[in-house]
Amino acid sequence: MSPSRPTLRTAVGTVSAAVLATSTLAGAPAANSAAPSPTTVAATQQHLAAKFPDVKFVDIEGDGGIILKANVFTPGDAVPGRRYPLIVLPTSWGMPQIEYVVQAKKLADAGYVVVGYNSRGFWQSGGQIETAGPPDIADASKVIDWALAHTAADPAKVGMGGVSYGAGISLLTSAFDKRVKAVAALSGWADLIDSIYSGRTQHQQAAALLGGAGALTGRPSPELKTILKDFLASDLAKEGDMLKWGAKRSPVTYLDRINANGAAIMLGNAWGDSLFPPNQYADFYEKLKGPKRLEFRPGDHATAEGLGLLGLPNDTWDHTKRWFDHYLKGADNGVDREAPVQLKSRSTGAYEGYKSWKDVPSGNRKIALNGTQQIRTDRDSGANGGTVFLSSLLDQFFRLPPMASIPLLPRSAAAVWQSERYTSAQHVRGTAKLHTTVTSTAGSGTGIAYLYDVGPLGVGKLVSHAPFTFHDKAPGQPFGVDLELFSTAYDVPAGHRLAVVVDSVDPLYIEHNPTGAKLAFSSPADDPSWVSVPVRD
Incomplete structure (x- = not known):
């Protein structure tokens, strides 16, 4: 390994320290902003740039002219004039810009252009939190536009992925942007209402957690504040408004568009996900018509892939890379021939493969x-x-x-x-x-x-x-x-x-x-x- 390349231990320490530093600053937000000070951000970026020589920190103009803070990784041995598959990674709810740097670095070393960006309304990105609304989808397309114009990204090989909020935005974007050919949606949602309002019952701890994290690390929109207030207050007179708001932000609402566009979609979730229970993902998976894969593992929200964000061995991210390798690079790695439903037992920790979700029980x-x-x-x-x-x-x-x-x-x-x-x-x-x-x-x-x-x-x-x-x-x-x-x-x-x-x-x-x-x-x-x-x- 070249001395200029970060070791795994260094990568883990760097990302952990940076996440801790920026998260701590969120506890004392400036007026109308939860973003850390420019001096602190500059110092964090400088430190990361020293450990990850291939990273560039850029500003990308999002929908309505707001600025999205982003980082870009390119293949270290890139050949001038050659085009490379592009992967866009929107950040999770409340997470800072550096969330995906370790995985982005790995993907870039494998021959991808990778752009991770802070979703609007969070940290230093502009705008307000729209909860995967139309502006967030438009932002994702703007990021793709920027990458195709400013990097060696191949317009015919565009993928999106992410954890939680990033997963939801990726799925939604695949319905509205035909350039997206592959998606890895980890710990996301297909039906927002069925996730936090299942059985017509408010998931109190989940909603309070999302609301608190949003207020701490970003700028909730007036609409989001109203929805959360009515939701937690059990205001049945406003139930219709809440249902419409949730449906607008649910990939299942746009299932026909997703199927028509034909992106290869990998869904991953945990059996005990407190925010987005597995049922709604399984139901959505069965209705997808294109190439698809469903993976369930023990754990809670984002815990199955969380250690992988720090560079530790992680099968979720390994499977994600194989998915992108096949559907963006054309690698004959067998992922398309494996049983598309992969379940990891809570009791044994072993994987089991099935040809469909309905075939799981005998x-x-x-x-x-x-x-x-x-x-x-x-x-x-x-x-x-x-x-x-x-x-x-x-x-x-x-x-x-x-x-x-x-x-x-x-x-x-x-x-x-x-x-x-x-x-x-x-x-x-x-x-x-x-x-x-x-x-x-x-x-x-x-x-x-x-x-x-x-x-x-x-x-x-x-x-x-x-x-x-x-x-x-x-x-x-x-x-x-x-x-x-x-x-x-x-x-x-x-x-x-x-x-x-x-x-x-x-x-x-x-x-x-x-x-x-x-x-x-x-x-x-x-x-x-x-x-x-x-x-x-």
Whole structure:
């Protein structure tokens, strides 16, 4: 290795220090701006330029004339007059301009022109946070324009990718800019509403986290402030406005355009993603018509690819590079011949390949929700989905999901049903579904359904869960509820059983239960209640 090239250890240290420095400064933003001081930014860029000789820091004019702060990596052995594939990387929500420098450097060394830029409204880029609205899509096209005009980028070989916010912007841009031929959307969303408002239930911790990070590191637009305020206040009178706002920012809304443009799309997410649960990505994947790939791994939002941003070994980024190599460079690396659905089990850590999402389970096990159980709605039973990031990180690295003692759950606050004890391991793969009949003493209410792996001592490990909320129901009149739990890949050991728990309070969500209300769950003879658990034999 040439002395002028950064070692992996140096790269990790450089990026970590720079991210820490810029993030710390966000805690003391200047008036109407969360950007660090120009002196600090210049010092950080100078330090990075010393460690990464091929990087250039540039200003790119975005939509409406705002300035987007960007960095550019080009192949170190570039041949004059030769064109190279282009990869554009918009930054994640709240992340500084240097987020992708390590991966950008690796891609440039592999023969790509790479442009990473700070999304509008964040840090030093101009404008306000538009939450992947039309100005963000227009910005991405402007960045492509700039790269084609100022670098050796090949206009016929344009790719986009990114983590979280960058993933969403990349997918949306593929619907509106036909030049985008390949996308790697990591920890992103396809349906923004189904992500943070699934089951018509506000994901309280997720929305608060996004709002707080946006206010700390950027300049939220008035529209975003209003949407967040109405969302967290549970203002049902504004629900229609929120749904329209979310649909405008959801790639699934533009599915026909994405399919018509034909970009090769790779989707990656974590089983326990607190912001964008895997179901909405899986549904979107099944509807894509062009070249496609779906990868799910243990972890939480962006944790599966996070270590790769620091240069550590990371299969997510390795797979991303193979995707770009094939669809932008024409490399015959076999990625197009592999099973397009790649799932990493939470229990074994091993990959499993499938030809489609619907082919993941080979059957299902039904758990009958017999009898009638009634619960009060103003108590937390102790069953819950955990805490944003922390719980799924513990599951990812230590296989310690949220746990509860099933025998000790108060039956006044939690309805509980259990399967028989299984004589062989149950390989849960895919999306569990619940069907039941609910009778409420109030017109509105919220329930949260959990699926637990219960060992011999009665301790349950969370396999999956999902919330549901209803409004405008006639008190005392039964109605049906159909709910998809969040998709997963989990092995229930032989000798264990599965438990279904439904309660009404979970710190992850905003609940809509009036004080003193009660929920009853029944199983009419002509419409039995059940949970269907997908399994792979």
